[in-house]
Amino acid sequence: MQQMQPARLFKSMLRIRRIEEALADRYAEQEMRCPMHLCIGQEAIAVGVCAALHPTDRVFSNHRAHGHYLAKGGNLNAMLAELYGRATGCCGGRGGSMHLIDLDVGFMGSTPIVGGTVPLAVGSAWASSLKQSDQVTVVFFGDGCFEEGVVHESLNFAALHKLPVLFVCENNDFSVYTRRNERQPDRPIYRLAEAHGMAAFSGNGNDVEEVLNISSEAIDNARLGRGPQFIEFRTYRWREHCGPNFDDDLNYRSTQEIESGMGDCPIASHAAELTLKDASFSRDIEKYEDEIRQEIAAAFEFALSSKKPTSEDACGKVYA
Amino acid sequence: MPELDMKKRTINFSEAIREGLDQAMEKDARVILIGEGVPDPKAIFNTTAGLLDKYGKRRVFDMPLAENGMTGICIGAALGGMRPVMVHQRIDFAILAMDQLINNAAKWHYMFDGKATVPLVVRMIVGRGWGQGPQHSQSLQAMFAQIPGLKVIMPTTPRDAKGMLISAIEDENPVLFIEHRWLHPIKGTVPEDYYQIPLDQAEILHTGTDITIAAFSYMAYEALSAAKALASMGISVEVLNMRSVRPLDIDSVLDSVRKTGRLIVADTASRAGSIAGELISQVVENAFDALKACPVRIASPDHPAPTSQYMTEKYYPGPNTVADAVVKLIGADINPIDYANLLATLRSDRPHDVPNNKYSGPF
Numbered sequence: 001m002q003q004m005q006p007a008r009l010f011k012s013m014l015r016i017r018r019i020e021e022a023l024a025d026r027y028a029e030q031e032m033r034c035p036m037h038l039c040i041g042q043e044a045i046a047v048g049v050c051a052a053l054h055p056t057d058r059v060f061s062n063h064r065a066h067g068h069y070l071a072k073g074g075n076l077n078a079m080l081a082e083l084y085g086r087a088t089g090c091c092g093g094r095g096g097s098m099h100l101i102d103l104d105v106g107f108m109g110s111t112p113i114v115g116g117t118v119p120l121a122v123g124s125a126w127a128s129s130l131k132q133s134d135q136v137t138v139v140f141f142g143d144g145c146f147e148e149g150v151v152h153e154s155l156n157f158a159a160l161h162k163l164p165v166l167f168v169c170e171n172n173d174f175s176v177y178t179r180r181n182e183r184q185p186d187r188p189i190y191r192l193a194e195a196h197g198m199a200a201f202s203g204n205g206n207d208v209e210e211v212l213n214i215s216s217e218a219i220d221n222a223r224l225g226r227g228p229q230f231i232e233f234r235t236y237r238w239r240e241h242c243g244p245n246f247d248d249d250l251n252y253r254s255t256q257e258i259e260s261g262m263g264d265c266p267i268a269s270h271a272a273e274l275t276l277k278d279a280s281f282s283r284d285i286e287k288y289e290d291e292i293r294q295e296i297a298a299a300f301e302f303a304l305s306s307k308k309p310t311s312e313d314a315c316g317k318v319y320a
Numbered sequence: 321m322p323e324l325d326m327k328k329r330t331i332n333f334s335e336a337i338r339e340g341l342d343q344a345m346e347k348d349a350r351v352i353l354i355g356e357g358v359p360d361p362k363a364i365f366n367t368t369a370g371l372l373d374k375y376g377k378r379r380v381f382d383m384p385l386a387e388n389g390m391t392g393i394c395i396g397a398a399l400g401g402m403r404p405v406m407v408h409q410r411i412d413f414a415i416l417a418m419d420q421l422i423n424n425a426a427k428w429h430y431m432f433d434g435k436a437t438v439p440l441v442v443r444m445i446v447g448r449g450w451g452q453g454p455q456h457s458q459s460l461q462a463m464f465a466q467i468p469g470l471k472v473i474m475p476t477t478p479r480d481a482k483g484m485l486i487s488a489i490e491d492e493n494p495v496l497f498i499e500h501r502w503l504h505p506i507k508g509t510v511p512e513d514y515y516q517i518p519l520d521q522a523e524i525l526h527t528g529t530d531i532t533i534a535a536f537s538y539m540a541y542e543a544l545s546a547a548k549a550l551a552s553m554g555i556s557v558e559v560l561n562m563r564s565v566r567p568l569d570i571d572s573v574l575d576s577v578r579k580t581g582r583l584i585v586a587d588t589a590s591r592a593g594s595i596a597g598e599l600i601s602q603v604v605e606n607a608f609d610a611l612k613a614c615p616v617r618i619a620s621p622d623h624p625a626p627t628s629q630y631m632t633e634k635y636y637p638g639p640n641t642v643a644d645a646v647v648k649l650i651g652a653d654i655n656p657i658d659y660a661n662l663l664a665t666l667r668s669d670r671p672h673d674v675p676n677n678k679y680s681g682p683f
Contacts, residue, residue, distance in 0.1 A: 058400075092433035101432045108399060109432055113423050119389045120424065123396020130352070130378060130402060137396075150419070153389025160384065317434040318468050320492035 006274055007281070009051060009208045011288045013043040013267045016067045018292045019076065022300070023066075023083065024244035031304075032083045034096030035112075039067040041206075041238035044266035045170050046071040048211025049138060049231075052219045056106060058128075060121040060139040063098045063112035064170075068140050073105035076295065077302040086306035093309045094317075108137075114175075115141065115148030118167070122154045125165035125228075136222045138166045144175030146189050152196070155228070159197035162227035166218050167193065169230070170205060172237040177252045193230035205233025206266040209273075236261035329512055333478045334504040337367040337443075340482035341405065343514045344489045345375050348403060351489055354381040354394065355407030355443070364407055365445070365504050387416035391442070395425050395494075398438045403489060411444035411498060412455050425494040426469030437492040441485070445499045446537075446588065448636065449673035450683050452501075453627035459589040459620070461536070462598070464496050465566035471495040472565040473519050474537040474588075478508035480563060483517030491519065498565075500538040500588060501683070502675040522569040524576075528558035531582040531646055534573050534599060536562050539586035539618070539637070546642035549662050553654070557646060565595050570602045574610075577603055581612035584645050586637065591619040616645050629673050639666040 020038045027036060039046065046067035050059070053072070061068040069079060075090065082089030083097050091099050098112040108124060111117055121139030128135040145151045146169070158165050169189055173180050194200035199221060203214045211233060218229035238261060240247035248255050274281045331339070345351045353371060355364065359382050363369040372380040383390050387408070394404040408414045414421070421442070428438050447456040465472040471493055475484040481503070488495035525540060526547045535543040540561040547557035558576050562569065577583050583603055587596035596617040603615060618637045625635055640663055647654055670677045 060396075090433075091431060091435075094433055095431050099431050101435055103435055109428070109436065111424065111431075113419065116392070116419065116423055119392025119420065120396035120399065122389075123393035123398070124400040125396075126393060127397045127400025127402045130397075131400075137400075150386075150389045150392060153384065153386035154393065156384055156386065157389060157393055317430050319471070320429050320434070320437040 006209070006270070007284060009047055009212065010267070010270050010274060012047045012051070012071060013208060013270065014288055015292050016043045016046065016070050017267055018289070019070065019296055020066060022296050024239070026300070027244040033085065034083060034098065035063075035242050036083065036097040036244065037064040037242050038239050038244065039064050041261065041265070042170060042172065042235045043067050044208040044211050044270075045168065045205045045233045045235060046140070048208045049140075049166075049168055049215045051212050052215040053136065053138065057135055058106045058108050058121075058124050058137040060108050060117040060124070060137070061100070061110035062114070062117060062141055063110070064142070065100050065110035066097070069100045069102065069107050069110070072102070072107045074100065074102040074107045076299045078102065080299045080303035081306045084303045084306070085308070086303055087309040087313070088302070088306040092313070115145045115150045117141070118145065118151045119154040122158045122163060122165055125158065125163040126161065129161070129163055134223055136164045136166060136219050138168060140168045140170060142175065143169060143171040143173065143180050143189060144183070145169070146192065147183055155193055155196040155198065155230075158228035162225065164222040164225070165228045166215070166222055167228065167230045169232045170235055171232055172235050174237060174241065176241045177250065188232065190230055190232035198228045198230055199226065200230040200232070202232040202234070205235035206264050206269070208266055208270050236264065238262055328509055330507050331478060331510050332505055332507045333481045334366045336478035336482040336510045337485055337499070338369060338371075339510070340485035341368065341371060342374070344486055345371065345379065347514060348489075350401060350403045351405065352379045352381065352397070352402055353405045353407070354383050354390065355409070356383055356385065357409055358382055358407055364409060365501070368407070387413050388420050391417035391420035392424060394440055395420060395428070395438050398440045399428070399436055403439050405441040405443065405489060407443045409445055410456050411446050411460055412458050414442065414444045415460070421464070421470065421494070422467050426467045429493070430469055438494050439492050440494045441488045441497055442494070443497045443499060445501055447501045447683065449502070449632070449675065450679075450681050451627040451629065451673070452625065452683065454624035457625045459587075461498055461565045462589055462593055462595040465595055469494070470566060471519055472498065473563060474498045474500070474565055475563060476503065476537055476540045476561045478506065478510045480517055480561070482510055483515050484519060484563065486514060487516040487519050490516065495519065498537070502538050505675055506541065520564055520567045520569055522560045522562045522564070522572040524558065525561045526557060526559040528556035528580065530556045530580055530650055531584065532558045532560065532573065532576040532580045533584045533586055533642065533646075534560045534562055535586040536565065536595065537588045539588055542637065542639045543586050543642050545639040545666060546646065549639070549666050550643060550646055553658055553662060555646060555650060555652065568595070568599060568602070570599070570606070573599060573603060574607050577607050578610045581610055582649055583611065583615040584618060584642070584649065585615065586618040586642060589619055590622050591617055592622050594619050613649050616649055618642060618645055629671070633672055638668070
């Protein structure tokens with residue numbers, strides 16, 4: 001099992017949180033003109049899973065991709081520039097927040113069609129298997145995906161051919177603003193995956209150490225040829241489905257529920273644990289905050305000073 | 321055609337596809353072949369026969385009944401460095417995969433700023449006749465061709481079939497390779513070596529000066545029969561085998577129309593929203609002054625294909641339809657007796673719902 005220092009796990013989560021908070025703060029300026037889906041509250045899953053991966057392993061993601069991209073090592077400058085629609089963005093401005101890619105670190109792409117990248121991850125694992133490489137491919141998706149046929153088609157094929165793929169279901173109970181009990185019968189999602197014929201786990205997605213431990217076992221299994229693996233992590237989305245705000249006013253969930261969800265903060269609980277072990281950790285946190293603040297400021301400066309693409313640039317790259 | 325150095329060997333369209341697949345798989349170990357029935361005893365109308373034995377189970381696959389998922393899996397495999405060729409025994413099944421084809425395959429290169437490519441080939445077979453009916457005989461090329469990022473080709477001759485399949489496999493983009501079922505038994509000269517035919521160039525099948533017929537897929541053979549017969553009446557018809565739907569080789573059509581002044585587009589699809597309409601629009605936009613008469617579309621009617629042999633008699637246009645349209649458009653003095661004789665020669669002695677007299681189903 002690959003080990004990552006607990007402090008690094010903490011810093012990685014904190015960094016994602018602070019980056020997204022900065023995005024939320026600046027969204028109202030009307031310069032980032034693309035739909036943005038924040039993963040604030042769900043950072044532990046991205047960080048814990050990616051910490052268990054090799055740099056050459058591959059990741060596919062969905063519309064809520066910032067955390068996955070950053071946890072896999074995606075370039076922050078290119079991500080912010082992409083949100084600002086600049087030519088230096090990771091998609092040259094063609095994608096925005098919902099389409100992130102950084103092939104240098106194995107982040108293969110993210111798209112907003114629910115379930116759409118799940119078969120792609122299986123295909124990527126199929127290619128690795130055919131080439132007899134030891135790469136594992138991971139795909140992150142939400143609980144809503146389990147209503148899409150393509151996900152079941154993908155699980156079936158992955159199990160049939162014992163492909164080295166890890167399916168990670170981030171179950172935050174909401175599809176946009178609709179609760180899971182209005183969309184699915186009461187049943188554990190991971191048991192459905194198990195019924196497709198693969199090893200399936202579930203765990204607390206707000207506990208980064210638990211996420212890392214379960215993921216490490218699953219990824220080792222996949223790498224050793226034991227076929228596809230599935231993990232369902234429970235978590236909670238703090239902010240609105242799409243956009244920078246809290247959404248108490250929409251009345252689809254109560255203020256108490258949101259407060260209770262925020263009470264289970266993966267970053268705060270990990271900090272408490274680390275501080276309990278070593279009181280000096282609170283000083284480390286200050287240091288991390290400072291480093292992250294500087295990095296974010298530089299990234300915004302990079303993005304905002306980057307070249308703007310033009311309408312003439314829009315017609316290129318339709319065909320390779 | 322530069323065929324002087326090529327061996328004159330005649331095989332049918334199905335065998336040409338099989339040979340193209342075989343040579344592409346032999347040349348490039350990244351090429352894999354997948355589809356419902358690919359390794360089964362019927363071997364997709366013999367187009368995949370023997371390939372499992374030669375290349376093994378790692379590269380020649382049957383697949384679960386999961387068109388959308390499997391298309392996505394093939395896209396993922398392409399992103400992972402393979403070159404998948406996926407096969408649908410009917411194009412109608414590919415509609416189940418529209419999400420993956422349109423949202424992922426077509427856009428991946430564009431939306432990620434050219435950083436990744438999807439070198440995927442999807443073979444789709446259009447059924448016709450012998451009661452193929454509403455869900456087994458649709459000719460949907462225009463629907464797919466509306467999507468930027470997809471290439472949509474309709475090879476016509478056996479030589480096209482092999483050379484364009486090889487080009488499609490070598491292409492870095494997703495290519496939809498649409499085969500008309502009635503082309504499979506047609507024979508023609510096919511070089512034995514590994515060769516490519518570009519995916520964006522029409523070819524002249526029959527030269528002429530009075531009228532241009534731009535024809536897609538099987539309709540090119542129907543137009544060719546009409547052109548040969550009309551020549552006996554002194555009408556000179558130019559027949560273009562369009563070969564590709566996206567991109568459309570508009571330049572070849574414009575060159576021909578500037579010479580003849582008249583245009584018929586013969587399509588295998590139903591009329592409304594067809595690629596025939598698109599081609600005519602482009603010709604009108606670019607060469608209106610060259611036209612001596614209104615362009616004409618030859619297509620199937622705007623209702624689904626029924627199953628009953630008694631209802632399909634007039635559904636598909638044939639060489640007579642083409643000849644009629646030519647005569648009407650040229651408006652030349654035609655001797656009615658000569659014309660009746662011509663139509664009689666074009667009339668086939670086979671039943672209308674089979675590609676040839678040897679054919680006895682099931683399909």
